Amino acid sequence: MTSVRVQGATVTLPADGSPDGRSRTILGPVDLTLDEARVSVIGANGSGKSTLLRLLNGLVAPTSGTVTVDGLDTVRHGARVRRRVAFGFTDPLSQLVMPTGREDVELSLRRRHRARSDRRAAAEDVLARFGLSHLGDQSVYELSGGERQLMALAVVLATDPALLVLDEPTTLLDRRNTSGFTRLLETLPQTVVLATHDLELALLADRTIVVDAGRVVFDGEPAVAVERYRNLVDEP
């Protein structure tokens, strides 16, 4: 089981370029130890969910404090952390950087398989594992929203990371695709940390973190967390 430790982490935007010329703390301080297989993060838009998630694979460096994944500091050992931690974005088109899914999976595998034939075979295995072989050669623009999200997931999971971080993965999906995606998440062997506005999805986690105005305001049982969040956002 992957262990994530966030100790006194804050993220502050510098004064340069801010409208009022002052620095602004958008997250923290946050202290968390994540050991569960499924963790959901909920909160309103702009609450700091995405920033918290971006700390976990070093996409955002903490201004103060530390973040470690299995003991590896996300700043000092960024490359090794990113080999362990896959990150999925809300819009799969930002994730897919090659013209077709097969080429994108092969891109993920370039460092692991130098020989082209090995890489091709490994990419085919990945596509088959996700039931995407028939879509591998289609342009990413021609895939449906659900297919794109699934392809983006296959692309980041091609290297068998230990932890999967997902930033609102179902926001652009319809209900049917959300259900399919949720079922797939259940079967993944990876530890999953996801931010979502879908409270049904949040409830499926082992633990839920509520973020508001850059602070963790609740951390615990998903059902209780969702109730707290509802009270928080329904307050006048």
Next chain:
Amino acid sequence: MTSPGLFTAHVPGTSLLHRMPLWPKLAGVIAVGAMAWLVGSPWPFAAVTLVLWALAVAAALPLRRLLRSIRTLLPVLVVLLAFQWWSHDLAYAVHVVLGIANAFVAAGILTATTPVTDLLDAVVRAARPLRRVVDPEVVALTLGIVVRSVPWVAGSFAAVRQSARARGLDRDPRAVVVPTVVHVVAYARATGEALAARGLTDPPDDEPDPDIGSGGRRS
């Protein structure tokens, strides 16, 4: 955003062109491009046009896509034809326009019959002598992203133009150019973030990491 033209999408197949190594195809594209400087008469250009379309048919490439690619280039070709006809003569104008169209179609046939990953491999090999200056993988990745981004930018431009038209602003270039530039910058940032998240911009790390590859961590 937009469906791809032939220029940017690999079309799987088993034709001779698909099976051919990259280098002869690349040499062919360079030769077609160099014709503009080496040949003066329009007739050889017309012959090459026929050959290229025959190759596209033989490779079972979707001609509708090829026509769509040409259509996006058409306004430029028409303006160029008119200008060259006015400044030189019709034969020269046809020579210039066919030269550009042929180079465009030849490049399209190359990308349609070659997976981008093969192109990346070739770029990595070609850039290897420069590895002290720049990482060949980064050069290859950059080119791959350029290929992927062409239809996105074209689609973004079309979407912005449509929304400008809906607001009655389609005659104001600022209403089209400024939002397109903003979209492209946002897209570039998102792409950069996605690459960084996947560790594709990290330098090669030789440190052993025995846990990687085991994937399943759920207990």
